[in-house]
Amino acid sequence: MSFVVTPNGAKQPAGPRIVLYCVEPNAYRLLRAWAERSGFTFRLIVTTPGPARARNVMYRDIIAETPPDQDILVTTGMRRIAPMIAALDPDLILSFTFPYRIPPEVLALPRHGAVNLHPAPLPAYRGPNPARMVYNGEPLLGATLHRTEADFDTGPILSRQVAPMPGDVSQQSVLETWEGLIVKALDEGVPRALADEPGTPQDSSQASYAASFTDEDMWLDWNVPAAVLKLRVAALNLVTPQAKAVIGGREYLVDGLANLPDAPPRAEPGTVLERFENAVKVQTAEGIALLSVMPIA
Numbered sequence: 001m002s003f004v005v006t007p008n009g010a011k012q013p014a015g016p017r018i019v020l021y022c023v024e025p026n027a028y029r030l031l032r033a034w035a036e037r038s039g040f041t042f043r044l045i046v047t048t049p050g051p052a053r054a055r056n057v058m059y060r061d062i063i064a065e066t067p068p069d070q071d072i073l074v075t076t077g078m079r080r081i082a083p084m085i086a087a088l089d090p091d092l093i094l095s096f097t098f099p100y101r102i103p104p105e106v107l108a109l110p111r112h113g114a115v116n117l118h119p120a121p122l123p124a125y126r127g128p129n130p131a132r133m134v135y136n137g138e139p140l141l142g143a144t145l146h147r148t149e150a151d152f153d154t155g156p157i158l159s160r161q162v163a164p165m166p167g168d169v170s171q172q173s174v175l176e177t178w179e180g181l182i183v184k185a186l187d188e189g190v191p192r193a194l195a196d197e198p199g200t201p202q203d204s205s206q207a208s209y210a211a212s213f214t215d216e217d218m219w220l221d222w223n224v225p226a227a228v229l230k231l232r233v234a235a236l237n238l239v240t241p242q243a244k245a246v247i248g249g250r251e252y253l254v255d256g257l258a259n260l261p262d263a264p265p266r267a268e269p270g271t272v273l274e275r276f277e278n279a280v281k282v283q284t285a286e287g288i289a290l291l292s293v294m295p296i297a
Contacts, residue, residue, distance in 0.1 A: 157202060
């Protein structure tokens with residue numbers, strides 16, 4: 001790591017002073033690897049356990065994985081930390097997976113503004129759940145780096161990257177495609193932000209909203225094709241397994257799903273065709289689903 005020496009003799013990392021807002025561990029790992037490759041350092045990482053109604057412990061993994069010399073702040077007070085951010089004299093704020101709006105008084109502090117990384121081809125799929133793209137069977141995945149405004153995911157675009165949905169959709173193939181798009185968006189968009197490019201305004205007439213999954217969304221419906229169910233399982237399980245199914249009258253958590261062709265004689269959707277130790281074959285409206293499952297207690 002390179003350093004500059006301040007007038008009071010303290011050492012600080014050289015390069016742009018970037019403050020990172022992040023709460024999801026995989027997102028942090030990706031951004032840290034990108035920063036190291038690009039020669040950037042984070043002067044501060046801001047993370048949070050989230051609001052009282054929806055606490056999480058993901059921030060603990062970020063703390064555990066940060067280098068010993070990395071400053072990190074865990075907080076739920078977005079406004080009261082403004083003086084601390086101001087004291088860092090930041091060049092840029094970069095946010096990814098952060099659940100709170102960053103208040104205007106903080107957004108105004110960085111020399112080159114604030115940007116957010118959203119894993120969708122904005123203005124499509126604004127909102128908290130870009131995995132909806134996979135669930136809905138969209139033909140493309142995307143990632144967008146945009147300037148941060150008062151409303152989530154609405155700011156001018158600095159980089160928008162898209163790629164076809166993987167031919168064989170799975171949690172792994174989707175995440176690998178997404179990671180490549182995110183890195184491309186950072187590589188193109190961050191230098192533009194640091195050069196004070198304003199970005200391209202979004203066309204809100206083309207906007208759509210990516211709502212969180214409901215409990216009903218999480219239960220598989222055997223009256224749809226197995227190919228559709230595969231998309232839904234991949235989407236629901238991108239971070240943690242939450243796809244569920246009723247099989248033979250019992251509830252299961254579905255860890256993965258593979259498509260098999262129909263084999264005559266064809267059974268009614270939902271019929272259990274064969275059982276294994278931790279898997280089961282089930283007839284769907286079109287094709288057979290081979291599911292990796294775990295009983296729900």
